[in-house]
Amino acid sequence: xEYTIKQIAxxxxxxxxxxxxxxxxxxxxxxxxxxxxxxxYSEKEIxxxxxxxxYRSLGIKLSQIQSIIDDPIFRTLDALQEHQRNLETxxxxxxxxxxxxxxxxxxxxxxxxxxxxxxxxxxxxxV
Numbered sequence: 001x002e003y004t005i006k007q008i009a010x011x012x013x014x015x016x017x018x019x020x021x022x023x024x025x026x027x028x029x030x031x032x033x034x035x036x037x038x039x040x041y042s043e044k045e046i047x048x049x050x051x052x053x054x055y056r057s058l059g060i061k062l063s064q065i066q067s068i069i070d071d072p073i074f075r076t077l078d079a080l081q082e083h084q085r086n087l088e089t090x091x092x093x094x095x096x097x098x099x100x101x102x103x104x105x106x107x108x109x110x111x112x113x114x115x116x117x118x119x120x121x122x123x124x125x126x127v
Contacts, residue, residue, distance in 0.1 A: 001042070001043070002031065002032075002040045002041065002042060003040065003041045003042075003046070004038055004039070004040065004041075005019050005020070005030070005038070005039045005041070007041075008041050008045070008046065008049065011046070012046075012049055012050075012053060014053070019039070019049075020039075022049075022052070022062075023039065025062065025066075026066075027052060027062060027065065027066050028045060028048055028049055028052060029045075030045065031044065031045055047076070048069065051065075051069050051076065051079060052065055052069070054079075054080075054083050055068065055069075055083075058083070058086055093122075096121065096122040096124075097122040097123070098122070099121070099122055100118075100119070100120075100121050100122030100123065101122070103118060103121075104119065107119075
């Protein structure tokens with residue numbers, strides 16, 4: 001199946017301008033250009049866009065993303081498993097921070113006591 005730039009933008013919840021920019025910098029080229037000049041994308045480009053957006057969500061720069069996914073040894077499954085590990089690590093950090101914030105709210109309301117160590121529990125940095 002082929003998708004227009006508008007369809008891809010709607011599916012991925014990004015702007016057509018972003019897709020045009022990705023085309024301009026050769027990060028995501030359309031599968032083909034129609035006779036009328038429309039950019040047309042296939043499932044392969046959708047999969048590549050997903051990888052791009054996953055890496056962007058992790059704060060990786062577009063130039064780095066291009067190097068990563070254009071590397072001949074790039075493996076989609078390995079990349080997805082790495083995304084999963086990174087997201088699980090981030091989730092754990094956020095869960096710890098939320099627990100500390102919740103306890104601090106209770107402490108500020110006078111509902112509980114907190115030790116000094118508990119006040120900083122979710123704020124510990126991983127070294």
